[in-house]
Amino acid sequence: MSTGGESSPPLPADPRVRQTRLLVVVLAVSCVVMALVSVWWGTGQLKISPIKAIDTLLDPEGASRLAEVSVDNRLSRVTMAFGVGIALAVAGALLQTLYRNPLASPEITGVTQGSVVAVVCYLVWGPAGAGDAVWVLPVVGSVGGLAAGLLTWAVTRLGGKLDPLRLILTGVLLAGVLGSIVALAIISAEALDQDIVQWTVGSVGTATWERVGILFVGVAIATPIGVAAIPYANSLGLGDDISQGVGLNVNAARSLVLVAAAVLTASAVSLVGGIGFVGLIAPHLVRRYTGADLRRLVPAAALAGAFLVSAADFASRNLRPNDIATHFGVSEEVNPITLPTGVYMAVVGAPFFIHLLRRLP
Amino acid sequence: MTAPGTTSHRDESPAVRLEDDGPDLEPSSWTRTAVVTGGAALLLLALAAYNLTQGEPDASLSEVWRSVWSTGPTDGVIIEILVREVRFPRVLIAVMAGLSLGMAGVTLQDSLRNPLADPYLLGVAQGAGFIVALNAVYPELTPPLPLTILCLLGGSLAAALVLVVSRQAQNPVRVVLSGAMVSLLLGVLSTVVVLLAPQARASALFSYFRFVIGSLAAINWDSVGTVLPWFLVGVPLTLASARILNLLQLGDEAAAGLGLNPSRARLWLISISMVLVTPFVAVIGPIGFVALFAPHMSRSLLATNDARRLLPVSGIIGATLLLGADTAGRLLFFPVETPAGLFTWIIVGPFALVLVGRLGKRAT
Amino acid sequence: MNALTETVVSDLRAAAIDAGYDKRKVLHGVDCTAFEGKVTALVGPNGSGKSTLLKVCAGLLAGDAGTVTVCGNDITTMKTREVATRLALLPQGPATPPFMTVRDLVEQGRFARVGPMGMLKRQDHDAVRDAIHLVNLTEFVNRDVDALSGGERQRAWLALALAQETPVLALDEPTTFLDIGHQWEVLELVRRLNDQRGLTVLMVLHDLNHAASFSDHMVVLQQGRVVADGDPWSVLTVDLLRDVFGVEASIVPDPRTERPLIVPHAAAQRQVAD
Numbered sequence: 001m002s003t004g005g006e007s008s009p010p011l012p013a014d015p016r017v018r019q020t021r022l023l024v025v026v027l028a029v030s031c032v033v034m035a036l037v038s039v040w041w042g043t044g045q046l047k048i049s050p051i052k053a054i055d056t057l058l059d060p061e062g063a064s065r066l067a068e069v070s071v072d073n074r075l076s077r078v079t080m081a082f083g084v085g086i087a088l089a090v091a092g093a094l095l096q097t098l099y100r101n102p103l104a105s106p107e108i109t110g111v112t113q114g115s116v117v118a119v120v121c122y123l124v125w126g127p128a129g130a131g132d133a134v135w136v137l138p139v140v141g142s143v144g145g146l147a148a149g150l151l152t153w154a155v156t157r158l159g160g161k162l163d164p165l166r167l168i169l170t171g172v173l174l175a176g177v178l179g180s181i182v183a184l185a186i187i188s189a190e191a192l193d194q195d196i197v198q199w200t201v202g203s204v205g206t207a208t209w210e211r212v213g214i215l216f217v218g219v220a221i222a223t224p225i226g227v228a229a230i231p232y233a234n235s236l237g238l239g240d241d242i243s244q245g246v247g248l249n250v251n252a253a254r255s256l257v258l259v260a261a262a263v264l265t266a267s268a269v270s271l272v273g274g275i276g277f278v279g280l281i282a283p284h285l286v287r288r289y290t291g292a293d294l295r296r297l298v299p300a301a302a303l304a305g306a307f308l309v310s311a312a313d314f315a316s317r318n319l320r321p322n323d324i325a326t327h328f329g330v331s332e333e334v335n336p337i338t339l340p341t342g343v344y345m346a347v348v349g350a351p352f353f354i355h356l357l358r359r360l361p
Numbered sequence: 362m363t364a365p366g367t368t369s370h371r372d373e374s375p376a377v378r379l380e381d382d383g384p385d386l387e388p389s390s391w392t393r394t395a396v397v398t399g400g401a402a403l404l405l406l407a408l409a410a411y412n413l414t415q416g417e418p419d420a421s422l423s424e425v426w427r428s429v430w431s432t433g434p435t436d437g438v439i440i441e442i443l444v445r446e447v448r449f450p451r452v453l454i455a456v457m458a459g460l461s462l463g464m465a466g467v468t469l470q471d472s473l474r475n476p477l478a479d480p481y482l483l484g485v486a487q488g489a490g491f492i493v494a495l496n497a498v499y500p501e502l503t504p505p506l507p508l509t510i511l512c513l514l515g516g517s518l519a520a521a522l523v524l525v526v527s528r529q530a531q532n533p534v535r536v537v538l539s540g541a542m543v544s545l546l547l548g549v550l551s552t553v554v555v556l557l558a559p560q561a562r563a564s565a566l567f568s569y570f571r572f573v574i575g576s577l578a579a580i581n582w583d584s585v586g587t588v589l590p591w592f593l594v595g596v597p598l599t600l601a602s603a604r605i606l607n608l609l610q611l612g613d614e615a616a617a618g619l620g621l622n623p624s625r626a627r628l629w630l631i632s633i634s635m636v637l638v639t640p641f642v643a644v645i646g647p648i649g650f651v652a653l654f655a656p657h658m659s660r661s662l663l664a665t666n667d668a669r670r671l672l673p674v675s676g677i678i679g680a681t682l683l684l685g686a687d688t689a690g691r692l693l694f695f696p697v698e699t700p701a702g703l704f705t706w707i708i709v710g711p712f713a714l715v716l717v718g719r720l721g722k723r724a725t
Numbered sequence: 726m727n728a729l730t731e732t733v734v735s736d737l738r739a740a741a742i743d744a745g746y747d748k749r750k751v752l753h754g755v756d757c758t759a760f761e762g763k764v765t766a767l768v769g770p771n772g773s774g775k776s777t778l779l780k781v782c783a784g785l786l787a788g789d790a791g792t793v794t795v796c797g798n799d800i801t802t803m804k805t806r807e808v809a810t811r812l813a814l815l816p817q818g819p820a821t822p823p824f825m826t827v828r829d830l831v832e833q834g835r836f837a838r839v840g841p842m843g844m845l846k847r848q849d850h851d852a853v854r855d856a857i858h859l860v861n862l863t864e865f866v867n868r869d870v871d872a873l874s875g876g877e878r879q880r881a882w883l884a885l886a887l888a889q890e891t892p893v894l895a896l897d898e899p900t901t902f903l904d905i906g907h908q909w910e911v912l913e914l915v916r917r918l919n920d921q922r923g924l925t926v927l928m929v930l931h932d933l934n935h936a937a938s939f940s941d942h943m944v945v946l947q948q949g950r951v952v953a954d955g956d957p958w959s960v961l962t963v964d965l966l967r968d969v970f971g972v973e974a975s976i977v978p979d980p981r982t983e984r985p986l987i988v989p990h991a992a993a994q995r996q997v998a999d
Contacts, residue, residue: 008854008855008857008858008859008863009854009858009863010854011828011853011854011857011863011866012863012864012866012867014826014828014866014867015867016826016867097822100820100822102823103538107545108541155714165477165533165534165537166714168534168537168538168541169477169537169713169714170714171541172482172537172540172541172544172649173649173650173706173710173713173714175541175544175545175548176481176647176649176702176706176710177703177706177707177710179548179573179647180573180574180575180700180702180703180706181703182573183570183571183572183573183574184574184700184703186567186570187567187570187571187574194556197552197555197556198556200552201549201552231836231839234829234833235833235836237822237825238819238821238822238830238833239816239819239820241785241814241816241819242814242816242819242833242885244784244785244805245783245785245809245813245814245815245816245886245889246809246813246833246834246835246836246837246885246889247805247806247807247808247809247810247836247837247889248805248809248836249804249805249806250805276545276549287823287824288824290824291824291825291826291829291869292822292823292824292825292829293825293826293829293832321557332559333499333559333562334557334559335556335557335558335559335560337556337557339553339556339557340556342549343549343552343553346545346546346549347546347549350542350543350545350546353542354526354539354542357526357527357528357535357538357539357542358526358528360535
């Protein structure tokens with residue numbers, strides 16, 4: 001049929017396209033700055049000037065061994081933080097659109113908890129020598145996360161209608177199971193395993209290049225699915241009737257979006273642990289400028305997530321509780337450790353969440 | 362419920378009839394209440410008897426009977442010691458805790474007019490958990506009070522925070538969301554305390570993790586002594602508040618019109634439900650969804666919202682649920698024990714989810 | 726472009742439809758046709774099954790019996806994408822996510838035509854531009870949909886359906902939640918689209934006078950059955966208004982358009998349902 005409207009005037013340019021471009025540039029620069037600062041600035045062991053850091057990277061032979069190790073370590077950590085932030089933020093953006101709920105996020109939809117439960121169970125009750133092969137835990141975590149995500153989705157859709165209460169309660173339920181199992185694991189191990197505790201909150205501190213590699217394998221598998229899912233998710237955000245009306249196979253589209261989000265979340269969480277709030281916050285930070293359309297929202301949110309996690313990790317490395325305790329003269333009362341990244345995400349994220357909740361109608 | 366024609370010879374005492382509970386209730390609903398209460402109580406008794414006899418070694422019912430009632434020193438009979446010192450207090454705590462949770466659930470749901478008001482969803486367990494962690498690692502930072510009172514403070518503060526953050530205490534979605542997030546934050550803060558514990562104090566942490574599991578494995582007569590005073594104060598106070606609960610269900614304006622200050626009544630009701638629940642949280646840790654599930658189950662069994670009947674029935678159902686979870690957890694994979702907390706999550710949780718769906722359907 | 730039979734007639738035919746939700750049957754053997762190039766209005770009292778019939782016609786709800794053909798093809802044998810290139814649907818009271826502009830919304834209408842990665846091609850952008858122009862929202866293209874007035878919002882959603890460039894358009898109570906000016910604005914727009922583009926329109930309407938003024942053909946449903954079918958003058962009778970809609974009314978010609986105009990003056994004496 002003919003369009004009959006050949007004479008229709010051109011549409012004015014969309015200011016959000018420009019805003020998004022600007023935002024992406026700003027966020028990308030922030031990430032780079034964050035990376036440089038992270039590598040350069042490390043209290044405690046060694047201070048390395050930016051020049052020296054770059055020198056070390058370009059010419060490892062010329063640099064001191066210590067500086068080399070340090071730079072290498074910090075750089076892998078920053079890369080890990082970026083990967084985790086990108087994966088979780090994209091998953092959050094997809095889930096918020098899929099559930100048509102601004103507060104949906106990986107930790108609310110059970111994927112995070114499922115992944116953590118699976119890994120903790122494997123570490124404690126799994127075969128001996130568990131976790132030896134570096135790829136084992138991510139696979140276990142991904143399977144757990146996917147299973148929990150699908151379970152939550154099925155439960156939420158019981159009776160055909162999307163029920164936000166069920167969604168949240170399933171998350172609460174899985175969190176309860178998780179808490180109980182982690183505590184049980186610690187008790188039965190008869191020794192306090194700091195790693196498992198750190199892990200429930202999520203820490204980038206365990207980064208090695210090998211693990212970074214695995215994370216990016218996961219991200220590399222999930223990203224094409226995620227990108228392919230964008231037009232579907234965009235449509236699903238308008239409701240089932242509209243989606244089907246414009247030609248979407250609604251069930252297949254939903255599964256695709258859900259799988260993309262679950263794989264992204266699981267590949268991050270199974271490497272660094274149950275880091276929360278990234279997927280919730282990052283899309284909200286940028287949505288005002290990019291609009292709800294995921295084609296613009298996703299790239300900006302991914303960069304925002306990368307920045308958030310690397311900033312939280314920077315805080316984690318440099319805000320040492322022991323230093324603060326020393327200042328007050330009670331250093332022997334405090335374990336000289338750094339707090340995991342997830343703690344700082346939660347401290348920033350919880351008030352932000354409260355702010356979001358209060359703005360809801 | 363008498364036909365107009367037959368009342369004429371009785372209208373000399375209308376005031377008495379208003380005082381009476383009879384006229385506004387179908388007689389059959391009291392029958393129903395009696396049947397449900399009796400059935401649930403019988404089930405509870407049977408479960409308790411089963412729990413006391415089973416284990417390593419098994420005991421016969423007569424042995425159990427003798428052990429429970431013998432007051433003198435046990436003459437070295439293992440089974441008597443086991444039943445009297447280990448199994449019996451454990452059953453007693455499970456029943457008391459279940460009763461309290463069931464009754465507190467009704468109180469919270471009706472006073473907030475929110476079908477999902479539940480101490481766990483209000484963050485009570487995580488609030489108490491934070492205090493337990495802090496008290497274990499840095500006892501000098503917490504006030505020198507018994508753990509039950511500390512848990513009462515921590516749990517109540519968390520619940521208050523959740524209700525304030527949600528802004529609409531009667532909106533289930535908002536309350537559950539704020540509860541989830543406040544719990545997440547408190548959980549992270551507890552983890553921070555755990556991680557900060559220096560080696561010298563690390564052993565104290567096990568009491569915290571034992572708390573988080575939500576288990577009745579460590580119960581003894583001392584624990585019964587700890588919670589008993591709270592239980593003896595909380596239960597009568599709750600039962601006495603049934604009429605206030607019924608009034609609040611009519612809505613704030615109607616309740617105020619009938620002479621009740623709704624805000625003060627609500628504060629009072631939330632406070633006594635905290636008194637009921639938190640001492641048990643201090644002793645056995647977080648037990649999810651019992652306080653959510655028992656009231657709804659009794660509502661549908663009794664087909665009423667009358668708090669006077671709901672409170673006891675919900676209490677008995679709560680006790681049955683918790684004792685059942687503990688019994689199953691203790692015996693199912695014997696000798697490995699599944700904690701009651703985990704068991705309630707896995708068994709009661711799915712029911713709760715289905716229930717939520719039905720509530721949602723009714724609302725639309 | 727596709728393997729289906731070439732479009733012969735741009736119409737929508739539903740024959741002998743039985744349908745319902747779970748165990749509750751709503752429609753019993755309903756026949757309903759939206760003729761090519763005509764506006765067909767689906768009317769009936771509350772709960773008569775109008776919206777259910779529209780859902781069946783649009784393929785959103787599978788009927789228990791009967792057939793629906795869109796442009797000569799059985800809807801159950803077509804893929805969702807193929808349906809979406811022949812029939813566009815505007816459901817009742819759709820909700821827009823926050824921060825979604827009119828353009829973002831309307832571009833969604835091209836879903837069935839764009840490639841797998843959702844990249845819009847030249848003709849897609851043209852279709853979006855035309856659709857927005859047709860509903861007169863060109864100036865508002867970068868506004869967020871949830872910041873528009875009720876009438877503008879409904880026009881934006883209509884543009885989404887128009888961007889699908891389908892010969893058939895199905896609308897479920899497009900005037901609900903609108904005040905009277907915006908109701909007319911939307912209905913006039915539908916009429917204009919029908920005139921200019923030759924669209925076949927099937928719409929559920931609540932207001933009988935709207936149906937009489939804007940449709941060529943009316944189908945009246947009562948308790949899941951068709952009780953009248955034809956042009957407005959033949960369908961709208963005093964008896965029908967009393968028996969189906971429960972109102973005593975006069976029917977007079979609209980002095981301007983000569984279409985029937987209903988002037989109700991009393992609620993009908995309801996007979997006890999038999």
